[in-house]
Amino acid sequence: MPISSHILISRLTWLCLCLMALPSFSWAANSATIDSYQKGNALYEAGKYQQAGKKYLDSFEQGLHSEELFYNLGNSFFKQENYGEASLWYRRALVLNPHMPEPRQNLRALKNRVGLLEFENKGYLKLLSHFRDNELISTLTLCIWIALLSLAAALWVNKLRPWRALLISVSILFALISVASILALKRYRQEVSPDNRAVITSANAVAQTAPVPDAKTVIELPPGSEVRIVTDSGPWQYIDIPGGIRGWVRSEALNLLWPPQATQTLPDKSNQPAG
Amino acid sequence: MTHHSSIDTTLSRLIGRSYPLVTLLAVILFTLSSDLAPAQQISNATKITGLLHGRKLAVGEKGVYAIQVDNGTLDETPKSIEAPGLTILYQGQNSSIKVINGVSSSQTIYYYRLSGDQEGSFTIPVVSLNVRGKTYSTQAATLVIFKRKAGDLTLDASKPYFLRLTTPKTSLYVNQIVPLDLTAFVRGQSSIYEIGAPNLKNEGLVIKPFQRNVAQGNLVIDGYEYSTAKIQGSVYPIQPGEQILKSAELRCRFIDRNARSGGGLRSLFTQTVTRTLQSNALSFDVKPLPKEGKPSTFSGAVGNFDMEIHASPLKLQSGDPISIDITITGVGNFDALAAPTFLSEGSSQWRTYEARKIIDPNEKSDGVLSGKCTFTQIVIPSGDITELPPFEISFFDPETEQYVTRRSQAIPLEIAADTRAASAVSSVAGGHATSQAAVASPLANFDDILFIRQGKPHRRNLQANLTQRPSFWLTQLVPLLLLLWILAIALRRFIKIKGYGTNNTDTSLDFQQLRQALAQSTSTRADYYKNISACLDRWQQQTQSKPKPSSEAITAGFQALYSRCQWILYGAPESDRQAAPTDRETSEAKQILDTLSQHLSAS
CATH class of the missing domain: 2.60.40.10 (Immunoglobulins)
Incomplete structure (x- = not known):
């Protein structure tokens, strides 16, 4: 017995909803991680910032990934005057939730204190910085499918022939949005994406003109400064520095922004001191 | 004059007196190239001069000392010249011959590299040299050797052109602005024609744009006259500590009086060269602003x-x-x-x-x-x-x-x-006027951080890339299946049309037979119009080689009936397709088919 079209559509819609609900099953709360987090909060309130930081890191290693945790962790590092790590965790909190105001405000306080360097996103890059990579991919995918399905429906579904012009217009519109999304995604990955960004965590880091210890200094990099990695060459990283400057910095002087790791993220490939 | 006259005579003989213009041209060419020709008459006045390029030289730097011999060459060239506190070593020589008004003169210059290792005033003594067996002497010259400090801006008269970056103050506080002058020096009066935009490299310093107007002037340095072109800017440090302003580059077009003009016609015109001049670097000692006594409103x-x-x-x-x-x-x-x-x-x-x-x-x-x-x-x-x-x-x-x-x-x-x-x-408020306190916009203070966030944290999925998640690709199956379903429908219809057309081609019945058989198949509208469609196709095939119908009514009737067939077979709802054809439909179809039949019989 043949299945009519509206029955097929309704079945496919249900399938889609079920698939979209799949990840939510993995979001079940884990009470152990929450306990460590709450203990960390209590220790912070008591002024025991180092111990609070350890509890937060425990919570992170147990699998809690939350902007509140990252932000609190940044605060505990700030109170220990580890401004590089504080900046790193504030920025990670902003990656998880770009709309969170607290880490942004604390970064300004940090900037006032240590004069850290930051990339300034202007124009539409500023707009893009409020999105995440996955949101752009979702938008792009949705637009491509709408464009394709509208075109297919306009060409081959006889029942929709009266709306053929409308469907083709929709298809063209979404195709254009798709192209714009591809360009935006490309620019996002180059300039805004956290994947190739890093934060200076060493207190005495400097950017040098060459990947050798006795090369001349390009600029001093205050802790917490934001940089972009251009080339990873083992013990040295070739980086983009805010202000259109480039230079070489020792790998152990910085930590990758993303994905977050509790330990120093870049492998120690040399025993020489930072900077 | 004798020399020119004899050449004129020779040329006239060669090319004949009937070609005065050619003669004139030949004379001009000879005059222009005369300074390259070997000397026919050499002046006998021999002279030796000691030339010192600049009166000051920095310790460790190289200068030039030259001995110029007019109308002669040294019988023996000394490999070094003894001078207390100085090292003077032979480097090479250069000879030239000039013919002016038929009088030739020669000049040979012997170059020596000059350097000093200690500060002080030193004398290059009188040097006695032999030319054609006769002894001549140079004059004594004094040279000051000084120690150049880092960033010392002593002007260097030993160079024909150079660029200087100067500032009145190098010990500064953070944010303290000072003037920065960039001056190009070229030997000779009015030698500088044009300068470009400067290129400066800085670290921890902010360089304000240089002014567009160029201040030009002249300056005598160690007895040499220089043309100067100065552009003014300013600079301020933003970080404490030693800050280096690297050497600036400036593209400059000027007359290079040291360059050889090549003689002849070229020497009549001013020759300019364009060079990128490189300046000295500047070192700033930058002090941080004191913390004591800093007012609350200081920014x-x-x-x-x-x-x-x-x-x-x-x-x-x-x-x-x-x-x-x-x-x-x-x-x-x-x-x-x-x-x-x-x-x-x-x-x-x-x-x-x-x-x-x-x-x-x-x-x-x-x-x-x-x-x-x-x-x-x-x-x-x-x-x-x-x-x-x-x-x-x-x-x-x-x-x-x-x-x-x-x-x-x-x-x-x-x-x-x-x-x-x-x-x-x-x-x-019932007639009671009250003053309203406006909402103020206080200045934000970012001296300290905000307190931690409490409460239950929001869990986030850390899987950074959506495309790495299986659920993403599973979700893509839904629109993909929908697209495939639409494509399948389209394909099915295509095959159906293709198959139907093939069956009709194979049929052995002609139009008239199909038309007669039409009356017997009236169960559903779909079957009825399927037969009509076959009938129309057959009519079209049979009339292909015959003249086209002259009446527009026949063509219009055919098109109308054909369109109706297409709609019923491929576009109409299933309920319409399964219903029986109405009497009106059958009579209309019959009428059109009869007309088509008549046309077929007539043709």
């Missing part, structure tokens, strides 16, 4: 400034805006100058807006000349106010090395009650 300004305030209107209603122009004049870094602080005691009575800063481009301070900057700010008073509170500006004066605070006078205001607000309030 990084360094210099010495005066403040003048103009506000208008001074008679207004509560809620009306007051425009305040704050003019700052003085010497210092206007870039680092923030808007003066508005000292409103009851901030709730004032609504303030961010001040707009305008630096007068014609009055920029370079640390020596005075500059001017204007802040325009709008404030809105509300409530019981009698005066505009003072503004305060704090800066660090690098001359006195102290922080200075300037505060304006309070300006009396006459503010009447806002009748608009009062009437609005009275209409709501």
Whole structure:
């Protein structure tokens, strides 16, 4: 017995909803991680910032990934005057939730204190910085499918022939949005994406003109400064520095922004001191 | 003259007197190239001169000493010249011959490399040399050897052209602005034709754009006249410690008097060359601003400034805006100058807006000349106010090395009650006018961080890339299946049409037979129109080789019936397709088929 079209559509819609609900099953709360987090909060309130930081890191290693945790962790590092790590965790909190105001405000306080360097996103890059990579991919995918399905429906579904012009217009519109999304995604990955960004965590880091210890200094990099990695060459990283400057910095002087790791993220490939 | 006359005679003989123009050209060519020809007549006056390029030389640097021999060559060239405190070593020689008015003269210059290792004044002694067996002597010369310090800007007369980067002060505070001059020196009067934009590399320093106007002049350095072209800018450090301003580059077009013109016609025209000159580097010792005595309103300004305030209107209603122009004049870094602080005691009575800063481009301070900057700010008073509170500006004066605070006078205001607000309030509150406290916009303070976030944290999925998640690709199956379903429908229809057409081609029945069989198949509309469609196709095949119907009614009838077939077979709802054809439909179809049959029979 043949299945009519509206029955097929309704079945496919249900399938889609079920698939979209799949990840939510993995979001079940884990009470152990929450306990460590709450203990960390209590220790912070008591002024025991180092111990609070350890509890937060425990919570992170147990699998809690939350902007509140990252932000609190940044605060505990700030109170220990580890401004590089504080900046790193504030920025990670902003990656998880770009709309969170607290880490942004604390970064300004940090900037006032240590004069850290930051990339300034202007124009539409500023707009893009409020999105995440996955949101752009979702938008792009949705637009491509709408464009394709509208075109297919306009060409081959006889029942929709009266709306053929409308469907083709929709298809063209979404195709254009798709192209714009591809360009935006490309620019996002180059300039805004956290994947190739890093934060200076060493207190005495400097950017040098060459990947050798006795090369001349390009600029001093205050802790917490934001940089972009251009080339990873083992013990040295070739980086983009805010202000259109480039230079070489020792790998152990910085930590990758993303994905977050509790330990120093870049492998120690040399025993020489930072900077 | 004898020389030229004899050549003229020879040329005339060669080319004949009937070609005076050719003769003239030959004479001109010979005159232009005469200085390259071997000397026919050499002057006998032999002379030896010692030439010192510049009177000062830095320790360790190389200078040039030359011995010029006119009308002769040395019988023996000394490989070195003995001079106490100096090293003078032979480098090479250069000879030339000139013919002026038929008189030839030769010149040979012997070059020596000169250097000194100790500071002091040294003498190059008289040197006696033999030319054609006769002894000649040079004159003695004095040379000062000095020690060049890092960043020493002593002008170097040993070079035909050079570039100098100068500043009056190299020990600075953070944000202290000082002038920066870039001067090109080229030997000779009015030698510089054009200079380009300078290229400077800096670390921890902010270089203000250089002025477009070029100050040109002349200067004598160690007896040599130089043309100068100076452009002026300014610089200020932003980080404490030793800051290096690397050597600047400047593209410059000038007359290179050292370059050989090549003689002949080329020597009649001025030859210019374009070179990229490289300057010295500058080292700044940058001190941090003192922490002691720093006023609360200090925002990084360094210099010495005066403040003048103009506000208008001074008679207004509560809620009306007051425009305040704050003019700052003085010497210092206007870039680092923030808007003066508005000292409103009851901030709730004032609504303030961010001040707009305008630096007068014609009055920029370079640390020596005075500059001017204007802040325009709008404030809105509300409530019981009698005066505009003072503004305060704090800066660090690098001359006195102290922080200075300037505060304006309070300006009396006459503010009447806002009748608009009062009437609005009275209409709501039953005729009782009350004053409303405006919402102030206080300045944010970012001295400390916010407290931690408490409460339950939001869990986030850390899987960074959506495309790595299986659920993403599973979700893509839904629209993909939908697309495939549409494609399948389209494919099915295509096959159906293709198959139907093939069956009709194979049929052995002709149009008339199909038309007669039509009356027997009237079960459903789909079957009926399927047969009609076959009938029409057959008619089309049979009339292909025959003349086209002359009547438009036949063509129109055929098209109408064919379109109806297409609609019923491929576009109509299933319920319509399964219904029986109506009498009207069958009669109309029959009428059109009869007309087609008649046309077929007639043709």
